[in-house]
Amino acid sequence: MEGVIVGTVRSGEVPVAFARVMVESAPGPMPDIALLSGPDGRFAVDTPYRGRYVLVVHADEHRPARIGVDVPDPGRSTETVVELPP
Amino acid sequence: MTITLDGAVAVTDPADETSPTDVAVAEQETAQAPPSSGPESGVADTASSGIELVAGYSGTPQPAGASLEELLARDVPDAAEATFGSAAEGQPSLESVIGVDDRIRITTTNVYPWRVHASLLIQLADGSYASGTGFFIGPRTVITAGHCVFVQWSGPRRGWVRSVTVMPGRNGSVLPYGSVTVSGSGIRSVVGWTQNGNSNWDVGALILPTELGSRTGWLGFGYYSDATLLASTANLAGYPGDKPSGTLWYHSRRLLSVSAGRIHYQVDTFGGQSGSAVYRLVDGHRYAFGIHTNGAAPGIPVNSGVRITKPIFDRMKAWKG
Numbered sequence: 450m451e452g453v454i455v456g457t458v459r460s461g462e463v464p465v466a467f468a469r470v471m472v473e474s475a476p477g478p479m480p481d482i483a484l485l486s487g488p489d490g491r492f493a494v495d496t497p498y499r500g501r502y503v504l505v506v507h508a509d510e511h512r513p514a515r516i517g518v519d520v521p522d523p524g525r526s527t528e529t530v531v532e533l534p535p
Numbered sequence: 536m537t538i539t540l541d542g543a544v545a546v547t548d549p550a551d552e553t554s555p556t557d558v559a560v561a562e563q564e565t566a567q568a569p570p571s572s573g574p575e576s577g578v579a580d581t582a583s584s585g586i587e588l589v590a591g592y593s594g595t596p597q598p599a600g601a602s603l604e605e606l607l608a609r610d611v612p613d614a615a616e617a618t619f620g621s622a623a624e625g626q627p628s629l630e631s632v633i634g635v636d637d638r639i640r641i642t643t644t645n646v647y648p649w650r651v652h653a654s655l656l657i658q659l660a661d662g663s664y665a666s667g668t669g670f671f672i673g674p675r676t677v678i679t680a681g682h683c684v685f686v687q688w689s690g691p692r693r694g695w696v697r698s699v700t701v702m703p704g705r706n707g708s709v710l711p712y713g714s715v716t717v718s719g720s721g722i723r724s725v726v727g728w729t730q731n732g733n734s735n736w737d738v739g740a741l742i743l744p745t746e747l748g749s750r751t752g753w754l755g756f757g758y759y760s761d762a763t764l765l766a767s768t769a770n771l772a773g774y775p776g777d778k779p780s781g782t783l784w785y786h787s788r789r790l791l792s793v794s795a796g797r798i799h800y801q802v803d804t805f806g807g808q809s810g811s812a813v814y815r816l817v818d819g820h821r822y823a824f825g826i827h828t829n830g831a832a833p834g835i836p837v838n839s840g841v842r843i844t845k846p847i848f849d850r851m852k853a854w855k856g
Contacts, residue, residue, distance in 0.1 A: 451688050451689040451690065453690060467664075467780075469666065469776035469777075469780075469806065469807065470806075471776050471777070471805060471806025471807070472806065472830075473830075474831075474832075474833070475832065475833075476833060477832055477833070478734070478829050478832040478839075479829065479830065479832065480680065480682040480737075480809050480828060480829060481680075481804055481805070481806055481807070481808050481809040481827060481828060481829055481830045481838070482657075482665050482666070482667050482680075482682065482683065482806055482807065482809045483665060483666045483667075483775075483776030483805075483806040483807035484663070484664075484665045484806075485663070485664040485665060485666060487663060487664075492663070493663065493692075495688035495689075495690065495692070497688060505777065505806075507776055507777050507778075509779060509780050513777070
């Protein structure tokens with residue numbers, strides 16, 4: 450059973466749409482695809498493995514962010530927030 | 536036999552019955568499908584050393600003596616870590632740049648071969664979006680990674696994507712060839728990926744409703760012996776997500792290793808470059824021998840892609856029509 454990291458990309462209180470959310474490292478091989486945040490800044494990254502995921506988030510006109518998320522149970526949803534510096 | 540799943544098509548062919556260990560390419564066995572620069576003017580020169588001739592780019596030297604086995608023993612940082620530095624656990628680390636990011640941006644994206652590479656905007660089954668890369672191999676045919684057209688993970692995104700918008704030669708907000716959106720039966724893969732999820736078959740295709748590739752031209756493609764591949768420089772251009780939106784970046788390095796169904800290399804890539812051609816230059820002509828699919832992973836400090844084997848070559852020829 451695979452889980453998911455669900456998150457929001459925002460800058461201050463403003464959600465950032467079409468930010469590119471990428472998995473920099475994961476406990477196993479991951480596809481080299483970039484997920485895009487929605488108009489509400491929401492995104493979801495599937496987590497097929499137990500362990501630590503490092504996400505890198507880029508958006509035009511923002512500095513990038515990098516955040517680590519521990520997934521103790523790959524079958525569950527893990528919530529996070531990615532704050533982009535302006 | 537053609538199987539329709541959620542409006543898209545998976546094609547079954549003899550290769551579907553083949554296990555990964557059965558797809559080894561016999562030594563010396565080689566076949567190629569030719570490239571075309573298209574009718575439009577503008578063709579880039581090529582360097583004699585097997586890399587593209589790009590102002591300001593001289594190629595990245597292979598680490599001395601580096602083999603895949605040695606790299607596995609070194610704990611080499613992945614491309615993102617080299618770019619951002621090692622972040623403290625859970626803490627963004629944005630300012631430090633370790634190592635040299637020598638990927639080079641291509642701004643002449645309306646010149647062959649750069650115009651054959653396409654930025655892909657993918658709408659997944661749940662309505663969310665992702666980005667990837669593809670490349671033309673014929674007037675109507677764009678090749679990409681299988682996971683750009685069929686998502687293997689569980690949950691609401693699993694299955695065929697809703698649509699893929701193809702933007703060849705994209706340069707930021709400039710689309711020199713416009714865009715074409717493909718859905719339904721225009722989206723193809725093979726059952727080795729859609730049913731088995733086997734990374735050796737992580738290949739997909741987009742069959743366009745127009746002959747846009749006749750304007751852009753296309754890459755040749757082929758399958759080659761291990762020895763030929765290991766003597767080749769891997770060239771890779773795509774649309775990485777860590778660069779300004781929709782910009783095309785190029786890098787090259789010698790191939791590190793090959794297996795029956797995969798190729799491994801230290802060409803720098805980032806999320807968004809799935810589906811990029813991994814290609815070699817032969818007498819100034821460009822032939823894809825792989826499709827980029829994965830970044831580095833723990834214990835595997837190299838990037839990797841699908842090797843174009845004979846069954847995949849045959850399928851690509853069929854998709855080319």
